[in-house]
Amino acid sequence: MISFETIVFYLLAALSVFAAVRVITARNPVHAALFLVLAFCGMAGIWLLLEAEFLAMTLILVYVGAVMVLFLFVVMMLDIDLVQLREGFWRWFPFGVALAAVMVFEMVWVLGNNRTAETGTALVKHDADYSNVKELGRLIYTDYVFPFELAAVLLLIAIVAAIALTLRRRKDSKTQNVAQQVAVKRADRIRIVKVPAEKRGE
Amino acid sequence: MTYLSTLVPAYAEIFLLVMVCAILIVDLFVTDPNRIVTYLLVQLTLLGCALITVSTYQPGVVHLFHNTFVDDMMSDVLKLLSYLAMSMALVYSRHYLMARGLFTGEFMVLALFALLGMMVMISASHFISLYIGLELLSLSLYAMVALQRDSAVATEAAMKYFILGALASGLLLYGMSMLYGATGSLDVNAISAAISHGVENKQLLTFGLVFIVAGLAFKLGAVPFHMWVPDVYHGAPTAMTLIIGSAPKLAAFAFVMRLLVESMQPLMMHWSGMLAILAVLSMALGNISAIAQTNLKRMFAYSTIAHMGFLLLGVLSGNIDGYSSAMFYAVVYVLMSLGGFGMIMLLSRAGFEADNLDDFKGLNQRSPWLAFIMLLLMFSMAGVPPTVGFYAKFSVLQAAVNAGHIPLVVMAVLFSLIGAFYYLRIVKLMYFDAPESHVPISMQPDSSVLISFNGLAVLLLGILPGNLMAVCAVSVQQSLLLH
Amino acid sequence: MLENYFPVLLFIIVGLAVGVAPMVLGRLLGPHRPDSAKLSPYECGFEAFEDARMQFDVRYYLVAILFILFDLEIAFLFPWAVVLKEIGTFGFVSMLVFLALLTVGFIYEWMKGALEWE
Numbered sequence: 165m166i167s168f169e170t171i172v173f174y175l176l177a178a179l180s181v182f183a184a185v186r187v188i189t190a191r192n193p194v195h196a197a198l199f200l201v202l203a204f205c206g207m208a209g210i211w212l213l214l215e216a217e218f219l220a221m222t223l224i225l226v227y228v229g230a231v232m233v234l235f236l237f238v239v240m241m242l243d244i245d246l247v248q249l250r251e252g253f254w255r256w257f258p259f260g261v262a263l264a265a266v267m268v269f270e271m272v273w274v275l276g277n278n279r280t281a282e283t284g285t286a287l288v289k290h291d292a293d294y295s296n297v298k299e300l301g302r303l304i305y306t307d308y309v310f311p312f313e314l315a316a317v318l319l320l321i322a323i324v325a326a327i328a329l330t331l332r333r334r335k336d337s338k339t340q341n342v343a344q345q346v347a348v349k350r351a352d353r354i355r356i357v358k359v360p361a362e363k364r365g366e
Numbered sequence: 367m368t369y370l371s372t373l374v375p376a377y378a379e380i381f382l383l384v385m386v387c388a389i390l391i392v393d394l395f396v397t398d399p400n401r402i403v404t405y406l407l408v409q410l411t412l413l414g415c416a417l418i419t420v421s422t423y424q425p426g427v428v429h430l431f432h433n434t435f436v437d438d439m440m441s442d443v444l445k446l447l448s449y450l451a452m453s454m455a456l457v458y459s460r461h462y463l464m465a466r467g468l469f470t471g472e473f474m475v476l477a478l479f480a481l482l483g484m485m486v487m488i489s490a491s492h493f494i495s496l497y498i499g500l501e502l503l504s505l506s507l508y509a510m511v512a513l514q515r516d517s518a519v520a521t522e523a524a525m526k527y528f529i530l531g532a533l534a535s536g537l538l539l540y541g542m543s544m545l546y547g548a549t550g551s552l553d554v555n556a557i558s559a560a561i562s563h564g565v566e567n568k569q570l571l572t573f574g575l576v577f578i579v580a581g582l583a584f585k586l587g588a589v590p591f592h593m594w595v596p597d598v599y600h601g602a603p604t605a606m607t608l609i610i611g612s613a614p615k616l617a618a619f620a621f622v623m624r625l626l627v628e629s630m631q632p633l634m635m636h637w638s639g640m641l642a643i644l645a646v647l648s649m650a651l652g653n654i655s656a657i658a659q660t661n662l663k664r665m666f667a668y669s670t671i672a673h674m675g676f677l678l679l680g681v682l683s684g685n686i687d688g689y690s691s692a693m694f695y696a697v698v699y700v701l702m703s704l705g706g707f708g709m710i711m712l713l714s715r716a717g718f719e720a721d722n723l724d725d726f727k728g729l730n731q732r733s734p735w736l737a738f739i740m741l742l743l744m745f746s747m748a749g750v751p752p753t754v755g756f757y758a759k760f761s762v763l764q765a766a767v768n769a770g771h772i773p774l775v776v777m778a779v780l781f782s783l784i785g786a787f788y789y790l791r792i793v794k795l796m797y798f799d800a801p802e803s804h805v806p807i808s809m810q811p812d813s814s815v816l817i818s819f820n821g822l823a824v825l826l827l828g829i830l831p832g833n834l835m836a837v838c839a840v841s842v843q844q845s846l847l848l849h
Numbered sequence: 850m851l852e853n854y855f856p857v858l859l860f861i862i863v864g865l866a867v868g869v870a871p872m873v874l875g876r877l878l879g880p881h882r883p884d885s886a887k888l889s890p891y892e893c894g895f896e897a898f899e900d901a902r903m904q905f906d907v908r909y910y911l912v913a914i915l916f917i918l919f920d921l922e923i924a925f926l927f928p929w930a931v932v933l934k935e936i937g938t939f940g941f942v943s944m945l946v947f948l949a950l951l952t953v954g955f956i957y958e959w960m961k962g963a964l965e966w967e
Binding site for chain 3: 369383387390391394
Binding site: 270275308309311314315318320321322324325327328329332 | 383387390430431432434435470472475476479482486492494495498499501502505506508509512513515544567569570573
């Protein structure tokens, strides 16, 4: 008898695989980005089945909510030439397939080896009042305070780097700075020049 | 207050972080002509860090923040050398960057953030802090390479660096997660204990190790994961190349020590074989490709690959002598690399890069002193006695011989002989060829004094390597035996 | 724990059904007689002369990336808020340090003019 959770898992897994395949096969990069959103949603569901609820929420909140917006901006900013983008696809295809095959083989070898009933550890099921967020919260801000503060530094670097790399004044901008206009003094705008009197031309 | 007093070993990091934030804000109020204010603040910060690290020194190993941070003698020594390297790099690059309009507050702040990342890597004893330290360093470096926004080459270099760096981080993380799965911990000491107790799933452990070594090799730029090195070294503005090629190598050494040696010592027979392949390939490809280069920065990039091969040779020997000689090698490499790139920047001027081999033709006629310093640096990189480069190579080879890696040593000697050719070619260009340009070299007082010291240090340390070697040996010994 | 999320699953299924059903019904029941005039893009009666997509200004990107950074900050605040009573003063102060660091970043971007849209 297949449990209800197993059915949900396979549905979500099928959805994720379908979406991931469409990400790399979709002709339109905007569609590809939207399929990536779908893949993220599917993965969030799978993480939720693993009882990693905080990670699932963060995946939706941060990746679907923010990172994908950035992706879409970038896709639109780049104005990609699709024909050019697809040129090398078939040339590199065998290489990519070979690499993927090696990875799958290794994963099966490593993970499949210990799938016997005795050693394979079953997932711990928790009660209804168990909260993964609380478990994380108890650790992050106390035991892992050092990496936690460093994470803030990482975000700070990202702020500095993003501003240093993308902020530039537009030369064609016609905005007026009202404060500057009000603060103008007479001396800034006119200059009184003493011109010596000359005789009328003769 | 009582908690703060337990943080004494981390005061240098905390001080640096507070100062970076202060500098970031102060720099907003500094106008371009007065950028020297920020620069002086940065140098003062580095000095302050050095004073704190020296004054909070305590013998033995201290763990902090639930074992995510470790303070031992190796970390103190490497941190002090990183401050020095960063400070020297900033002195060399000031005029170069000013001439190119890149001498901004952001550059200096990112350099300090990179330094913070290195410090975290150097004193990490937990996979999470190792990884975050690495990301702090890498993220700052990516941004620094891209700072020259209107240069297509620099942008391309930043792009390659970023994509391959992100891939390497992914590999590392994947490997770390495998190790976590196999041992149930991310703490370096706990992992080492778990592995020596015996792990149920051996495949998982080996799998994780392979990914970690691949990620490390990417970050070090060892063959076959070296593709980004020449393009990044060549494309980035020389000041950024200097920063990438100097202090981070010290952090990389510490990273290798913490990740492979301290946490996976019981698996040594597995990783030393992988490192042997990386080392031989790096020495071969680095030295042979460097011969074909006409651009000095590109040549140095290939020579870096070869030097990293040598460093790995020291690590894979797997004994205290090997580790301390590798540490010595890393320190010496940083010193030589600072001098080499510093010289390129000293000879460059606004709108002109002295990064082609031809630009060094007849340097002896234009400035005999600079030519002599460059001669010392090149001799040291080639490993000619009595410079320190010779001693560094010698001690690595000695350790490898003692560990029984005779075929590796033979190959290392062979490839460094090949490598000597392209270093000595520069000496020939400087002394026996006629100069192509007669533009006077604008000798900036600070960087020309510094480069003199740099060159002479290479010579002096070569004559008297004992003290530095002893420091390396003692610090490696302490951190391995006491942790 | 998962039983708490069963309503969410139901909600998603119902939401999908409500979204998909009208489209399917429309396609099945509606008349379907396309011709070239109906299918061509309509642009105020003109022939369309360029692709609908256009290049975005790089400043959108800056705004988006700054948004992500502060979004991540929020993500860190959730678990903290849930366990604030258990982690005590230490946890409280560690979050304050975290926020202070990001506030430095915020001051920097404000003063730098990254939040202005000219």
